[in-house]
Amino acid sequence: SELQRLPNLKVIGGVFDNAGTGTELNVRQLQERGIAVIDATRGWAQSVAECAFALALCALRSIPQWHCRMSAREPLWVYEAVQFCDNSDFVNGELATKKVGVMGLGQIGRRIAQWCVSFGAEVAGFDPYLPEELFAEWQVSKVDLDTLVDTVDIVFVAIPPTPSSKGILNRERIGRLRKGAMVNIITRAHSVDMAALRERILADELFGAFDVYDVEPVPVDDPLRNRANVVHTPHIAGRTRDANIRVADIIADDFIRI
Numbered sequence: 001s002e003l004q005r006l007p008n009l010k011v012i013g014g015v016f017d018n019a020g021t022g023t024e025l026n027v028r029q030l031q032e033r034g035i036a037v038i039d040a041t042r043g044w045a046q047s048v049a050e051c052a053f054a055l056a057l058c059a060l061r062s063i064p065q066w067h068c069r070m071s072a073r074e075p076l077w078v079y080e081a082v083q084f085c086d087n088s089d090f091v092n093g094e095l096a097t098k099k100v101g102v103m104g105l106g107q108i109g110r111r112i113a114q115w116c117v118s119f120g121a122e123v124a125g126f127d128p129y130l131p132e133e134l135f136a137e138w139q140v141s142k143v144d145l146d147t148l149v150d151t152v153d154i155v156f157v158a159i160p161p162t163p164s165s166k167g168i169l170n171r172e173r174i175g176r177l178r179k180g181a182m183v184n185i186i187t188r189a190h191s192v193d194m195a196a197l198r199e200r201i202l203a204d205e206l207f208g209a210f211d212v213y214d215v216e217p218v219p220v221d222d223p224l225r226n227r228a229n230v231v232h233t234p235h236i237a238g239r240t241r242d243a244n245i246r247v248a249d250i251i252a253d254d255f256i257r258i
Helices: 027-032 041-061 063-071 109-119 132-137 145-151 171-176 194-202 241-257
Strands: 011-014 036-039 099-103 122-126 154-157 182-185 207-210 230-232
Touching: 011 241, 027 036, 036 241, 041 063, 041 109, 041 154, 041 182, 041 207, 041 230, 041 241, 063 230, 099 109, 099 145, 109 122, 109 154, 122 145, 145 171, 171 194, 194 207
Parallel strands: 011 036, 099 122, 099 154, 154 182, 182 207, 207 230
Antiparallel strands: none
């Protein structure tokens, strides 16, 4: 590789998207050569988590759908039961009254979990690599994945795309999510059986809140588009000036330290 032609290389930094997944870097080989590797992916965490949180709040209140109807100049101000403005076919209303499950409590997932707790939600987390004491510190119940899908109203998928996480939210587990539940996917779709999830969304059984997908870009004729039970963005969660500045700061600080 090109790196082999750099005998004086001492350090390499960048956004390697969770431990080098998806890059051509051989981290172990670099370490054996004494080359430090700075992964500044964590610099995106705040922006990504905020996007996930915003998608959930928008989904609970159907905010994008109301906006589109307002923009289309529909004669609104007529609500279900004369009172309720939310979509009663799916989880709706206040986050504070919901049971939330977070898959993956890393830099992104832990922020989502803590914010949900601060809003008053009951939060359960699945992360086999997280120390026990942190669950208690964050007021998050530690559960296995089967318990999570059986009990929550909202699932946040914040798991990095590693080999061990491939497809763990499988067809059987997706089938056990209660009717009307929300699935929020914010890191990668790698850990989700997207075919099974699509089936339940297109059958109006689940609500989807996505920033990432199994196929990107999402085709213009994809049936996920323009649905009452989908709120989504085109893989923009980490693409903020704030996140990029933070990434640059992390890399610069570690270069100086090294």
